[in-house]
Amino acid sequence: MSDVSRDTMLLTTPFHSRVEAMCNINDWGNWMGFTTPNAYFDVELEYFAIRSTTGVFDLSPMNKYRVTGTDAQRYLDRLITRDVSKIGVNRVGYAIWCDDNGQVMDDGTIFHLGEQDYRICSYQRADDWLAWNTLGFDVTIENESDTVAGLAVQGPTSCTVLTLLGCTDLNQLKPFGIAHYTFEGLPMMVSRTGFTGDLGYEVWVPPESAEALWDQLFELGRDYLIKPIGSHALELARIEAGFLQANVDFMPAEEVVRVGRTRSPFELGLGWLVDFNKPLFNGRSALLREQEKGSRYRFAMLDVQGNKPAEHSFILKGKKQVGTVTSAAWCPTAKANIAYAQIEMPHGAVGDELVAEIYYQRELHWTRLLAPCKVIDAPIFKSPKRWQTPAPPH
Amino acid sequence: MTDYDAVIIGAGHNALVCAGYLTKAGKTVLVVDGRPDPGGCASTREFSPGFRVSDCAQWLSQFDQSIVKDLNLIGNGLRLGQPKSTISLQPDSDHLTLEGDTISGAGVDSADQAAYQDFKKMVRSFAKLMSTLYRSRPPKLVEQNWTDRMTLMKLGLGLKLLGREHLRDLMRIVMINIYDVMNEHFSNSALKSTIALDAVTGTNMGPRSPNTVYSYLHRATGEHLAQTGTTQVIGGMGALGQSLASAAEKFGTTLQLGTSVSAITKTDNRVTGITLDSGEKISAKIVISSADPTTTFRDLLGYDQMEAGVAKRVEHYRSRSGTAKLHLALSALPDFTGLAADQLSQRLVITPSMDGMEQALNPMKYRELSTLHTFDISIPTIEDPGLAPSGHHVLSAIVHYVPFEPDIGWEKGKPQLLNQLMSELEVYAPSIGDLVMASELIVPSDLEASHGMTGGNWHHGELSIDQALMMRPFPGSTQYATACEGLYLCGAGAHPGGGLQGLPGRNAAKEILKRGVL
Amino acid sequence: MNQYDAIVIGAGHNGLTNGAYLAKAGLKVAVLERNPYIGGATVSRELHKGWWYSNCSYVSSLLRPEITRDLELPRHGLQVVSFGGGATFMRNGDYFGNYSDHDRHYRELARHSKRDANAYDRYAADTSLQTKLIRPYLLRTPPDPTSMRPRDLRDLLEFARSFMDLGEEKLLDTIKFWTASVGDYLNEYFETDVIKAHMAGSGIIGTALGVYSPGTAYVLLHHYMGDVDGNVGAWGFARGGMGAIADALSKAFQSYGGEIVCDANVDEIIVKNGLAAGVALKDGKEYRAPIVVSNLDPKRTFLDITNPSDLPKDVVKKARNFKIRGSSGKLNIALDGLPIFNGMDPRNRLMAGDLHFSDSLERQERAYDDWKAGTWSKDPYLDMMIPSLTDPTMAPPGKHMMSVFVQYAPPKVEGREWTDEDKDGFEKSVIDQISNYSPNFRDLILHCETRTPREIEAEVGLTEGNIFMGELTFDQLLFNRPFPGYAQYRTPIKGMYMCSSGTHPGGGVMAAPGANAAREILADLKKPNTVPGGYADD
Structure with a gap:
């Protein structure tokens, strides 16, 4: 009967004992029903760990689904918009999936683990949709969210630290590649993937290995200035690097209540992930129609004048409201004020000059600022390290 | 170049109507069906040596007259019986007769x-x-x-x-x-x-x-x-199928019977033809299916060949059925208490009160057999003696409510149900049991097997409003076109549904011609 | 001579709301009540010393916030307190808990099925879309689709547009939703019996339909479209029992100068030259007014207290054909302590929510089969609450008050009137079911009030004991409620109006019919409108 008082407490990840010990400022958030740190000691310093040394982020709450069976590849090909056959074994592909109306349900990464053996790693839960998609395919979907723990190890010294941990020849691993190791006798998978736009890896282990992995990483990484990072620091990095986030930059199509609030890949600037030359996929006919008729919105990355983040801002063209901001941040490395916005067509083409209507408050005083901004064509932060093989040592 | 302008899957009445209209408009059409005879549910079958019966639908009451005219069905041998009145049998033999707008008997008062x-x-x-x-x-x-x-x-x-x-x-x-x-x-x-x-x-x-x-x-x-009233087709329902087939063939339709379609084939995200059981592939500009939506999408096209939302729609499409068919081969005309011999050729129904009907329905919901049923009886041999050996008769009854498959299984369930039905019949025709030379009970799962109708549902899907009209069979695949390019529907699973109207076939043909896809 | 500007018959929540708005507009209003106490079915009664029973309606969600605020009901003492959660106890000893917290709810769903837990978000989104469509129409008079009046045409156009805006596929899905059974609707989302059964309850409460009867998906919506403090779909208790709502409404009414007369049993509406002129009581007293508003259900209104010779024949026929079959009963129980269900710690906060024992759609459907056959359910669907876990005024400290809503109970037993033996049998089937899950339950019972449709009709005046004053099926919703042509609160008799739950938008302690009727009356009197419209719903 002891469950009565603890009954509704949030869940903890396999790394929790270590995370809790390091979470000096005791600032916690709720991610997918898990207690996760917003920050460990200082958001800005954590951010700079990603850009300058190594930052470690506990991504165990991500949803992981194993896809196996003779039709696994065909199944995924019907599910996602890009060509799965182009993701080789031991490679990872960034992907989105749509409903029949061509509206984005979620994005995620597809890990090609072996012959007809894949793992989908997604931000949203997808059990129901993945199950519906099995109709007509010889495929098994297993929810591995609780049986695979994960750490993002990101930053210039990350390769060195992981090599010390026993990841031999990791510097030879190409971006989006997968390497397999053992850690204390149990399998450990490392993929050169991440959400930061920098050199970085994601390490996947069984939950039993979690605490030892954390301990050794931090022990071996001490001299390489390894630091834990919370979700706020990661948020800065991802905006700087140009990554979208479900429920922030778009609404998962199935959870939308109001008419017109869903978005297609084209409207999110993800048209490059849609391949009409591959076999049938969900949303294909709707997306073809959209390509013909034109989209309603355009995703724009805005370089905003001044240093006030354009959070929740309206975007104006002259005096007309043409869009709203979904994510915004002052980017410490690029020293730029970046915002992602949904702009009504035909506005928002690269080079278009718009105005962000920013409201900010200083000492209870609200100020309205009309900041000119310009649509840029690529993420503001580009690290050559991200793409270099062999990976640079620091 | 394709083999045909259109391939139609199934040779049921809607398929043949559709083929008739398309070929009349000059298109080349192939109709393929695994059954040896045309007509689908409009079929006549010998269920016992010398005894033939309309083994699925038995009454014609809704067949659109414009089709009869447009396809010249009379010229192709269609002969209908007399319009029937409905006689509702009562346990006290004071039967209720409904004829046109007048009713009599069973103590019906002037009000x-x-x-x-x-x-x-x-x-x-x-x-x-x-x-x-x-x-x-x-x-x-x-x-x-x-x-x-x-x-x-x-x-x-x-x-x-x-x-x-x-x-x-x-x-x-x-x-x-x-x-x-x-x-x-x-x-x-x-x-x-x-x-x-x-x-x-x-x-x-x-x-x-x-x-x-x-x-x-x-x-x-x-x-x-239809404007024919409820009536029977001389020669059994199969004669309707025959006349439709003959009409379609005269317009140029190619009929290939006894050959099952194993798959609807796609090329480059478009339906482009069919594959036969033999492995032979036939190409066409479009494929029109008169099979029910579940058979069409799930079995012939395959869920992997459509977007997942469509597969989900198909899975949710309801095709439960509670309808069975009883066929009796009789050595002589049976005697129904209180009915004159000439009344036996009418439509005879047996039904408990409306509350009794609800009681009769309940067990079906739980996959059990009922002890109370409704009967819709035809003795077609009175007007059409050719269906049975001389002096002999056939009784055919539509029976409600029977589960698709009872928990006890049909092997055990069928004899039990047959006994039950006979004892219910004998209340009205006490000695009918003595005349029975052979009997056959067709349950929903039999109908699914013999006529390829999912769930054994006569309407190719429950005819309730959420599956009717502009929702039929389901959103995204209405107006006879489907969510899969090149695939069309012309069966009872399309608007306006089942009941031997011929309208799904006619409307589909008109729509396809209008779209100019051929 | 009792001369008023308006007389309202029946001091239920709609009668009081209607009276309050008329009085607020400056009319001299009397609300006449047959019983010695007010409230109708919105009532708290001390039937066992120290225990207060909400012995009819028992939870609040649908009460329109616009009215609560406009009539200043909180200032008049009304406090609606949210309760969280609920549970369905299963035959196998397990349970399914319904947590108000999203993450905890996910985990509980996932304990039964991960797929269902994930599908729940889709279900919630789709169902919310439907509530968004209907909510703007709650505080509005339904347009008459057969009318060519500019107002009706404008409203119809707006109504049509809100549906057209959905786009073809969502519009068709909406029509499907409105015509589907709750069982089929839930089957499109969930695979687990107990989860479906838990959710399906809202689709059958108060209806003469089963979970597989088309139209019950709408009834589900009817229970979801309310809110507590802006949380759509949330339910709460009125502190002090449902009578607190009637009390606050009566105080508001009186603060505007309105007069309540109890023990005033109306015999007939007086009609002079085709105009309403007042009412005559059974004791011979007369109350005169040019406006008479009936808060009785449509059957009682047109067949009991109106002289048929004052009505066109078609209205009498429509009133006769009005569907108002009772389908539910109620047990109100004083408890010596908390029962333990399936071993669950009684401190578990799920206990403060709605509790049930039907763990499959099949069991719910079988319960309906009994009703169809004219008897109470042998294995009924219960909607059981212990409000004293949330509201300390309902029972002495440490003791508890339990409200057990029972579905199904027929208006007549196998075609004849209920007898006391029937009532005992009905009570037994309920107590037996609860005891199957709770070994200590029987010993805790201090007092039990059992109400079959017979008692509900006799005491509250709901014909056949129907809690919604008319079934919530499409033939009796929107512009069809109570019947086509008379859905705008007016009757064929000039000056006579309807304001009961038998009119749009129906039952469930919403107070919307009373307010909507007042708006129409004021319009006929060419008075400025003082009745609020609905809040914009985004």
Whole structure:
């Protein structure tokens, strides 16, 4: 009967004992029903760990689904918009999936683990949709969210630290590649993937290995200035690097209540992930129609004048409201004020000059600022390290 | 170059109607069916040596007369029997007769007789409106083009012409149950349940189930569409199939019977033909399926060949059935208490009260056998003696409610059910058991196997409002086109649904020709 | 001579709301009540010393916030307190808990099925879309689709547009939703019996339909479209029991100068020259007014207290055909302590929510089969609450008050009137079911009030004991409620109006019919409208 008082407490990840010990400022958030740190000691310093040394982020709450069976590849090909056959074994592909109306349900990464053996790693839960998609395919979907723990190890010294941990020849691993190791006798998978736009890896282990992995990483990484990072620091990095986030930059199509609030890949600037030359996929006919008729919105990355983040801002063209901001941040490395916005067509083409209507408050005083901004064509932060093989040592 | 302009899957009546119209318009059409005879559910089969029976549908009451004319079915051998009156058998032998707008017997009083005339008048005006809709492509409501707007305008005008009171009545009753409407109009229990039977035939709903007024009106459209009354086809229902086949062939349709389609084939995200059981592939500009939606999408096309949302729609499409068929080979004309010999050729129905019908329905919901049933009986051999050896007869009855597969299994269940049905029949025809030379009980799972109808559902999917009209069979695949490019529907799973109307086939052909896809 | 500007018959929540708005507009209003106490079915009664029973309606969600605020009901003492959660106890000893917290709810769903837990978000989104469509129409008079009046045409156009805006596919899905059964609707989302059964309950409460009857998906919506403090779909208790709502409404009414007369049993509405002129009581007293508003259900209004010769024949016929079958009963129980269900710690906060024992759609459907056959359910669907876990005024400290809503109970037993033996049998089937899950339950019972449709009709005046004053099926919703042509609160008799739950938008302690009727009356009197419209719903 002891469950009565603890009954509704949030869940903890396999790394929790270590995370809790390091979470000096005791600032916690709720991610997918898990207690996760917003920050460990200082958001800005954590951010700079990603850009300058190594930052470690506990991504165990991500949803992981194993896809196996003779039709696994065909199944995924019907599910996602890009060509799965182009993701080789031991490679990872960034992907989105749509409903029949061509509206984005979620994005995620597809890990090609072996012959007809894949793992989908997604931000949203997808059990129901993945199950519906099995109709007509010889495929098994297993929810591995609780049986695979994960750490993002990101930053210039990350390769060195992981090599010390026993990841031999990791510097030879190409971006989006997968390497397999053992850690204390149990399998450990490392993929050169991440959400930061920098050199970085994601390490996947069984939950039993979690605490030892954390301990050794931090022990071996001490001299390489390894630091834990919370979700706020990661948020800065991802905006700087140009990554979208479900429920922030778009609404998962199935959870939308109001008419017109869903978005297609084209409207999110993800048209490059849609391949009409591959076999049938969900949303294909709707997306073809959209390509013909034109989209309603355009995703724009805005370089905003001044240093006030354009959070929740309206975007104006002259005096007309043409869009709203979904994510915004002052980017410490690029020293730029970046915002992602949904702009009504035909506005928002690269080079278009718009105005962000920013409201900010200083000492209870609200100020309205009309900041000119310009649509840029690529993420503001580009690290050559991200793409270099062999990976640079620091 | 494709082998044909269109391949039609199935040679049921809708398929043949569709083929007839398409070839009449100069298109090349191949019709393929695994059954040896044309007609699908309009079929005649020898169920015992020398005894033949319409082994699925037995009454014709809704077949659209424009089709009869356009395809010259009379010239192709179609012969109909006399219009039948309906005689509802009563345990006390004071039977109820419904003939046209008049009723008699079973203690029906003058108030009910007058009410019946009013009721028929009301039903007629509603059914007329519905038949307008039935003869059209079901309109889209938002993405309308002008064809849709015309249909909606015609419909709007029809509604206006109903008059304010009738319109209000229609709005009120169209989604409710036949049970309440019967109680509002009539006091005689036999009358109520006899009419209610027409509302539930071929469905797995009881009289209390909302939507049964709609299914009643669905049948009532026959008065406008067919104008033949309820009747039988001479030679059995198969003769309808034969005449349709012969008409279609004269226009140039190629018929390939006894060959099953194993798959609908796609090339480059488009349906481009079919594969036969033999492995032979046939190409066509479009494929039109008269099979039910589940068979079409799940079995022939395959869920992996469509977007997942469509597969989900198909999975949710309801094709449960509670309808079975009883066939008896009789050594002589049976004796029904209180019926003269000449009355035996009419449509005979046996039904408990409306509450009794609900009781009869309950066990089916839990995959159990009932101890109470409704019967819709035809003795076709009186008007059409050729169906049985001289002096012998066939009794064919549509029976409700029977589960698709009872928990006890059909091996055990069938003899039990047959006994039960015979004992219920013997209440009205006490010595009929002595005349039975052979019997056959066809349960929903048999119908699924023999006629390829998922769930054994006669309407190719439950005819309730959420699966009817512009929702039929499901959103995204209406107006005879489907979510899969190149694949069309022309069977009862498309608007306006089942009941031997021929309209899905006719409407589909017209729509396909209009779209100019051939 | 009792001369008023308006008389309202029946001091239920709609009668009081209607009276309050008329009085607020400056009319001299009397609300006449047959019983010695007010409230109708919105009532708290001390039937066992120290225990207060909300012995009819028992939870609040649908009460329109616009009215609560406009009539200043909180200032008049009304406090609606949210309760969280609920549970369905299963035959196998397990349970399914319904947590108000999203993450905890996910985990509980996932304990039964991960797929269902994930599908729940889709279900919630789709169902919310439907509530968004209907909510703007709650505080509005339904347009008459057969009318060519500019107002009706404008409203119809707006109504049509809100549906057209959905786009073809969502519009068709909406029509499907409105015509589908709750069982089929839930089957499109969930695979687990107990989860479906838990959710399906809202689709059958108060209706004469089963979970597989088309139209019950709408009834589900009817229970979801309310809110507590802007949380759509949330339910709460009125502190002090449902009577607190009637009390606050009566105080508001009186603060505007209105007068309540109890023990005033109306015999007939007086009509002079086709105009309403007042009412005559059974004791011979007369109350005169040019406006008479009936808060009785449509059957009682037109068949009991109106002289048929004052009515067109079609209205009498429509009133006769009005569907108002009772389908539910109630047990109100004083408890010596908390029962333990399936071993669950009684401190578990799920206990403060709605509790049930039907763990499959099949069991719910079988319960309906019994009703169809004219008897109470042998294995009924219960909607059981212990409000004293949330509201300390309902029972002495440490003791508890339990409200057990029972589905199904027929208006007549196998065609005849209920007898006391029937009532005992009905009570037994309920107590037996609860005891199957709770070994200590029987010993805790201090007092039990059992109400079959017979008692509900006799005491509250709800014909056939129907809690919604008319079934919530499409033939009796929106412009069809109570019947086509008379859905705008007016009757064929000039000056006579309807304001009961038998009119749009129906039952469930919403107070919307009373307010909407007042708006129409004021319009006929050419008085400025003082009745609020609905809040914009985004």
